[in-house]
Amino acid sequence: MTSNSESTQELPLQQVDRVVIRFAGDSGDGIQITGSQFTMTSAIVGNDLATLPDFPAEIRAPAGTRPGVSGFQIQFSSSDIHTPGDAPDVLVAMNPAALVVNLKELKPGGTLVVNTGNFKEQDLRKAKLDKNPLEDGSVDGYRVIEVDINERVKEALAELTISSKDKERCKNFYTLGLMYWLYSRPLEPTLKWLADKFKRTPELVEANQMALKAGYNAGDIRELFHSHYEVLKTESMPPGTYRNVMGNQATAIGLVAGSKLANLRLVLGSYPITPASTVLETLAGYKSHGVITIQAEDEIAAICAAIGASYGGCLGLTSTSGPGMALKTEAMGLAVAVELPLVILDVQRAGPSTGMPTKVEQSDLFQSILGRNGDTPMPVLAISRPSDAFEMAIEACRIAVQYMTPVILLSDNYIANGAEPWRLPEMDSLKPFPVHFHDDPSNMEVFGRNELGARPWILPGTPGMEHRIGGLERDSKGNVSYDPDNHQRMTLERQNKILNIAKTLPKPTIQGEAQGDVLLLGWGSTVGVLTRVFEEAKAKGQKVSRIHLRHLWPLPPGLEDIFAGFKKILVPELNMGQLARLLRSEFQHHDFVSLPKVTGQPFLTHEIVKEVDRILA
Amino acid sequence: MTLQDPPKRTRKDFQSDQEVRWCPGCGDYAILASVQKYMAEAGVDPAKTVVVSGIGCSSRFPYYMNTYGFHTIHGRAPAIATGLKVARPDLDVWLITGDGDSMSIGGNHLIHVLRRNVNITILMFNNEIYGLTKGQYSPTSPVGTVKKSTPMGSVDRPFNPLQLVLGSQATFVARSVDADPGHLGKILKAAHEHQGTSFVEILQNCVIFNKDFYKDAMERSVRPDKTVDLVAGEPVVYGKERDKGLRFHDMQVEACAPGDALVWNPSGPNSAPGFLMAGLSEQAGMPTPIGIFRDYQALRYDTEVNSQVQKAVAKSGQGNLKDLVYAGETWQV
Structure with a gap:
């Protein structure tokens, strides 16, 4: 100086x-x-x-x-x-x-x-x-x-x-x-x-x-x-060991954890795209964990390499953002058809087309749930904050391997680049779900189903179990079939397999009373702002409660009962109202109010408070 | 099993229980038979073999093979095969594709699998036509091809498939023909034994939409005089009487006496000789080249990727999940 x-x-x-x-x-x-x-x-x-x-x-x-x-x-x-x-x-x-x-x-x-x-x-x-x-x-x-x-x-x-x-x-x-x-x-x-x-x-x-x-x-x-x-240290945080973490980093760690709990090697196929690239970069640094990363020539090759790895008995993973999701669509259909596990991470950004690559939006929800040719159901999960990414990544891996299905895991730019303290899990609290490959040649029903509706996973290289799979419709033995009844049956089986996942999901917990005037319903990265809105409403004495969805498809059980307790259900989303539309089609007897925002910025607390006040006025 | 010889297998052991559904007379039947015969002779283990394919007539191939098989989506088989081979280097991966599947919709994946030199064997059936969609011109059809989608003739120049793949740094490039099982068998063996991506173009007759397109060169009676077989270490000589030779002069291939013919070397430091030979059919009066255009050793992606993982484990030990989660600055509350 x-x-x-x-x-x-x-x-x-x-x-x-x-x-x-x-x-x-x-x-x-x-x-x-x-x-x-x-x-x-x-x-x-x-x-x-x-x-x-x-x-x-x-x-x-x-x-x-x-x-x-x-x-x-x-x-x-x-x-x-x-x-x-x-x-x-x-x-x-x-x-x-x-x-x-x-x-x-x-x-x-x-x-x-x-x-x-x-x-x-x-x-x-x-x-x-x-x-x-x-x-x-x-x-x-x-x-x-x-x-x-x-x-x-x-x-x-x-x-x-x-x-x-x-x-x-x-x-x-x-x-x-x-x-x-x-x-x-x-x-x-x-x-x-x-x-x-x-x-x-x-x-x-x-x-x-x-x-x-x-x-x-x-x-x-x-x-x-x-x-x-x-600014003194926070005393209200639950006890534990903490670290500061960014969303993409926590997601990458969670995916490694998921593959380890499944006892599988993680193989990522990815093409660099904002804001997902750091997942590829992070996982490329985890080679000592057995992780393989393939930087593919394009988005399609990235998911296809992941499918190839899953076919070979690894856990295939692909990471991308909206435009990349669009390119991967056909390959997702293949993964649904051949019923192989696969995790597709979509770190959403503002669209359409190239849109605003470094800004946040939640507008890939419909693309994720519905955006494929044919009746092609896939589970869709959403991470809500950096400290939630680890758990949701594991959940995506669990569903993928237990149900032999591709799973879409949604994140967004706000979560990806945002940071917050993460209370680290006790390692023995993580429940393994090891995969058992089918190796009994006396039962060769390649598309036979277990109690969850999942087909057996047979590793190439297993003697006496040579078989063929592919995108053409097939019968339960895996042979090509254009039989009309078979297609109807297989389509239903694929649909039921995914819908039945809901039975294993917990009912969403309600923050606040089970009855009231307004239920705040959110998903993904709006969890923080909605919690704040709930606290302000409660402080004002408004009859407002809140739930947050982690599973977007299939929807978790118990929603009908929860919705019945409220006059209006306010659904703030960083899109033009996609979840609200989905809920209206699934639950016809409730009053959903959509609050869309697509500025590329997260909600501000007062924007939602104003809407709550308007509804209650 | 371990101390005994591998079981003797026959062609039948590689035939699946599925009825083959190509058109009667299709060249694919002959290729299927050649591949099954080669695998039986080579002592290939069907359980360790995976046949991956894209979309098109040729891509139905896996269904007829009693090995593991994956009939995927249009053009993407190289990417799926790459993921499979990297994940499972122990498997013997074959890729069946056609001129539309690999040179058109899947062009990007083809060039990149070749660039990476993934250790797989690619058989590209070239019939210069889209068969499964009922006869539109393909990216290998000559200019002027009159088909339903080109009633006045196609106006886009075709790919020379061999030059395309050589330009993509393919390490093994060969051409054969469905109707010559002897030649095809030799090429399959060389391709399969090559370490790295092998690319084999097989001229294949589509009897419905492009019947006998290659007959000027490949018909049995004219074949010796109209084709030249490139064999490593042998002079480039052809003809029924082996009376015609070829050599390079001024960056061109020129005719010469058999005694002056070039001795073929597909394993040199660059691919220019193969590239020049691959362009031979475009020179008036020259034969159609078949045989091996390139056979070269280079880094293999599947091996390198896995060896990096091994090196990382050797350097910092087998990763432990707790260390990963509890990494960086942590604090207690």
């Missing part, structure tokens, strides 16, 4: 329960790293937290422009939280574009930290601004903290011999340091992370660590802020 900084008195330390920070800057500014470091440290401190990364699809969109703005929002708290928060308390804007794109969402009276080093004439021009928003009244009503971060970093790293470009790239750690000071976070986790990240280039470790410390000290010394804050 500069030597002329004034020494100051200790600033007051205030305790707050929950804080929402949004970091915003160029997608090349390291915003996602800043955010994920803040997340990791907050998790280690013991806060409950939820995150919302929001970045453009372009890798390095033109610097300083509005479409190039990358954001990362985190809510951290000393009590239970369920969402990344509606409106930030603190907005860190690294340039004018980041400021104007995000300012309208900052809480009135909120804190705005701006990097004035990036508010020059040319920066304003890139953001298509005629006037400097810091000077034209736009930021009135906010507590504005102006720091020339570029200049401060240059000063702090003046002694170092690395290039000025490398120095400039340390500015996100200066910013992070400032925020660490403001919210009393320890520096050690990030210092350690930097040491590991840049271990091959020690000069970068030094530079980034210095920038982090300089930012922290600046908060302490320069009287930028009137006070600083402390």
Whole structure:
């Protein structure tokens, strides 16, 4: 730090329960790293937290422009939280574009930290601004903290011999340091992370660590802020061992767990696609677990390779997003026809077509349940949050191998890239479901069925059991058959096999009373916001309850009884009302109210609260 | 069993109980018989053999083989076979496809299975026509093919299948014909013994929609003079009297005296000789080439993928699920 900084008195330390920070800057500014470091440290401190990364699809969109703005929002708290928060308390804007794109969402009276080093004439021009928003009244009503971060970093790293470009790239750690000071976070986790990240280039470790410390000290010394804050660790979290986890990572771990519980080798066929690619990358790193990953030439080859692996007695898996799902459709039909286990992970993004690849939507529900030629039923499950991904991935594997069927496991961009503390399972609580291959040549009913309706799984290589399977309709011995009655029977058997899965599923639990005015019904990544809406409604004395579906097809048992207890069933979804339509067709005697949203952003709490109030008015 | 010789098998052991339903006179019957005969002679274990196919007349093949079989979807058999072979390197995987299945709808998967050099044997039946959909032109039909979907003749240039696969870095490329079981048997043996992807184009007569399309070269009476068989280590000589030779000159194949003929080497560092020979039929007055165009050793995907897994296990031990779940920074509440 500069030597002329004034020494100051200790600033007051205030305790707050929950804080929402949004970091915003160029997608090349390291915003996602800043955010994920803040997340990791907050998790280690013991806060409950939820995150919302929001970045453009372009890798390095033109610097300083509005479409190039990358954001990362985190809510951290000393009590239970369920969402990344509606409106930030603190907005860190690294340039004018980041400021104007995000300012309208900052809480009135909120804190705005701006990097004035990036508010020059040319920066304003890139953001298509005629006037400097810091000077034209736009930021009135906010507590504005102006720091020339570029200049401060240059000063702090003046002694170092690395290039000025490398120095400039340390500015996100200066910013992070400032925020660490403001919210009393320890520096050690990030210092350690930097040491590991840049271990091959020690000069970068030094530079980034210095920038982090300089930012922290600046908060302490320069009287930028009137006070600083402390968010104590969450006491209400159930006891256990925790780690911070992102959705795609937890999904990958769960799939490995599922294959191990089935006693099968996991074979992934995948083609890179946003936002599913990190599942492929993560699993490619699990080779010591026997996992095989095949980066295929296209989406079709990816699922076909997985089917080939399942045919060979492994657990085939393919991971993708909406457009890839469309391409895999025909192969899914083959897997249904030949009745082989397969897990299809769809990390949904906003559509249609290429749509908005880095934004969230839940609009592949119909595609998953219905989108195939012929009567081609498949189970569909949905992950609801990063900490739920492990369990749901295992559940998908279980259904696939026990019922000899492909299973669709839905996730979405919000879950995939979101992070939260995950209470780790006790290993002996995981129930194995080992597969038994059929090897008795005296019973060669290739499409005979057990009590679950599943056919036997016969491994190629088993002597005396040579047989053929294929996409042509077949009889119970596996031979091609165009017999009309046979097709009717086989179609029914395939349908019943899937519908009967419902019998083994638990009835959804109701949060709140079993009777009331409004039942909030959600699926997938809306679980956090719906929990928050439920809590607010309860606090207001509204007769609102909540259920969340994990199995979308077949639907779990007991819904008819649950629905009967409520006047209206509100179904908020990040699509145009797909689940609501499905429920209307399955349950004709209840009043479903659809609340669709397709902005590419998750629901905000108040958007759903407003709809509850409207219904109850 | 372990200490005894493998049981002697006959062609019958490879015949399934399903009635063969190709059209009477179809070239597929002869190919089926040749494959079954080769497998019996080679002592192939039917239980360890999987025949994978796509869609089309040829792709019904697995149903007639008393081995494991998977009749999949149109064009995708190479991808399914790749997944199977990577998952189960112990299995002997054969892939049956046609000119439409592999060169049109499945073109992408074909080039990539060849590039990866997965250790499987591909038999591509080329009849230059779509048979199962009742006679439309295919990507190997010559320009001007008049069929129901091309009443004024096709206008798109056909693939030269051998040049396509050589361009995809295939490590084994051969051509034979349904009507010459002796030649086909030799090619099947060489293809099956090759380590890596073997691609065999088998000219196959579709008696209904493209009858005798290859008769100018393949009819028994003219075959010796109209075809040249490429055999490794032998001079490229043909003719009833073995009186015609071929050699390379100025990046072309030219006729020469038998004594001056090129000695065929399909295993050189690049595939250019095979590529030039594969284009021979397009040169006026030249014979149709059959035999082995390429036979080369390269990295095999199935082996490499599995060896990476073994290396990872050797390096960090057999992965334990608890370590995976409890990895990274953890804390107690």
